[in-house]
Amino acid sequence: MIRRARADREPLSRERVIAAATALADEKGEAGVTMRAVAAVLGVEAMSLYNHVGGRDDILDGMIDLVFAEIDLPGQDADWRRAMRDRARSARAALLRHPWAVGLMDSRKSPGPATLRHHDAVLGSLRAGGFSVAGAARAFLVIDSYLYGFVLQELTMPVGEAEEAAGELPLGDHPHLAETFAQMGAGYDPGAEFEPCLDLILGALRPDSF
Numbered sequence: 001m002i003r004r005a006r007a008d009r010e011p012l013s014r015e016r017v018i019a020a021a022t023a024l025a026d027e028k029g030e031a032g033v034t035m036r037a038v039a040a041v042l043g044v045e046a047m048s049l050y051n052h053v054g055g056r057d058d059i060l061d062g063m064i065d066l067v068f069a070e071i072d073l074p075g076q077d078a079d080w081r082r083a084m085r086d087r088a089r090s091a092r093a094a095l096l097r098h099p100w101a102v103g104l105m106d107s108r109k110s111p112g113p114a115t116l117r118h119h120d121a122v123l124g125s126l127r128a129g130g131f132s133v134a135g136a137a138r139a140f141l142v143i144d145s146y147l148y149g150f151v152l153q154e155l156t157m158p159v160g161e162a163e164e165a166a167g168e169l170p171l172g173d174h175p176h177l178a179e180t181f182a183q184m185g186a187g188y189d190p191g192a193e194f195e196p197c198l199d200l201i202l203g204a205l206r207p208d209s210f
Contacts, residue, residue: 026098035049063101065112068105071094076125080130085199088147092147105148138210
């Protein structure tokens with residue numbers, strides 16, 4: 001539970017506002033981030049926030065930039081597949097820490113410095129691996145489409161409930177579903193599929209793919 005902070009602990013700053021809003025979103029989701037709610041966490045009046053941020057959209061920009069800052073940047077001298085694999089693992093971990101962020105990662109119109117640094121490093125790693133400018137952009141899109149889609153499914157898939165519901169489904173009429181549930185249903189961990197599927201994608205990508 002987020003506790004109301006004493007206003008006299010340290011001066012209010014943009015960094016404190018963004019950190020408080022991020023913690024609030026981690027607890028209540030993006031919809032719970034309002035100027036009034038963030039101010040309450042910080043122990044100040046809502047109007048005082050405008051001395052440090054331009055409004056809710058500016059706060060959301062800062063929150064997404066904070067999430068991108070948590071993602072390990074790919075090295076420019078590493079094998080590009082290893083670099084992309086490590087970066088995707090780090091990104092998934094960051095998104096699982098901040099589940100509200102997955103639908104917002106590339107939606108902000110005013111990306112911050114950490115976001116720009118991250119994107120530049122990913123493209124640079126792919127370019128160093130031999131991809132053309134267009135090829136690097138497309139490979140980046142393919143990898144992150146998988147990454148964001150996987151995390152979104154991982155966060156929303158009711159695994160335990162699905163196992164219970166499987167016993168009530170008319171699987172006799174659907175043999176392929178039946179064999180899939182029989183082999184993978186009990187104790188199935190969707191998260192364990194992230195790296196095998198990622199390796200499948202990275203194995204198919206080549207600098208001359210596009």
